[in-house]
Amino acid sequence: MGSWFASISSDPSRFVPLGGGLLVLLAIVLVLRRWWRSRVRLERRPLLTKAELELLAILRAALPSRLIGCQVSMGALLQPRRGINRRAASLARNKISQKVVDFAVIDPATGFVEALIELDDSTHDARRDAARDRLLAQGRYRVIRIPSRPRPTAETVRPYLASLER
Known part of the structure; x- marks a missing residue:
């Protein structure tokens, strides 16, 4: 475990593209979620009974x-x-x-x-x-x-x- 941690802490730049991709994906999910919830759903109804x-x-x-x-x-x-x-x-x-x-x-x-x-x-x-x-x-x-x-x-x-x- 010590050698794995040492390799991550010695070169953290390896995870920047992965982290950036995850942030973009999270942003897309949040935007789509907000859009889906705010969508107005209507249907026709008769004017008179x-x-x-x-x-x-x-x-x-x-x-x-x-x-x-x-x-x-x-x-x-x-x-x-x-x-x-x-x-x-x-x-x-x-x-x-x-x-x-x-x-x-x-x-x-x-x-x-x-x-x-x-x-x-x-x-x-x-x-x-x-x-x-x-x-x-x-x-x-x-x-x-x-x-x-x-x-x-x-x-x-x-x-x-x-x-x-x-």
């Missing part, structure tokens, strides 16, 4: 003179009030970011949103829905909530839309 598609057909038939927007971002409907400070504006934007409304009933002549329609299915929570409705009320939007059970039909939806028909 089957129940929402059915309700969309009912809404279009009941309101033929209106445009019906689907999956409308609350950020497209609301904005922070003018004159508030930057922090308050940021908090307001965060409250509505990534939230969507199932349907918007739009007057095609003016682009004005007449009402927002939510299909209340099993994913809805009454407390959260009430908080969302309060946010939308700040923009003076009328929210119409249509229960998903029993399955909506033209007849069961008509009373909810009575104020919109003309």
Whole structure:
């Protein structure tokens, strides 16, 4: 053992190429590992559920003179009030970011949103829905909530839309 150690310590330059190669290999592994972990993996998903598609057909038939927007971002409907400070504006934007409304009933002549329609299915929570409705009320939007059970039909939806028909 003494002679082996003596030969290494007497000529350490023999290991420099090996050490440099190992460092390069380690760097490559770390870069590939970071790339693999940070890769965004996405896939297509349907915009509307089957129940929402059915309700969309009912809404279009009941309101033929209106445009019906689907999956409308609350950020497209609301904005922070003018004159508030930057922090308050940021908090307001965060409250509505990534939230969507199932349907918007739009007057095609003016682009004005007449009402927002939510299909209340099993994913809805009454407390959260009430908080969302309060946010939308700040923009003076009328929210119409249509229960998903029993399955909506033209007849069961008509009373909810009575104020919109003309």
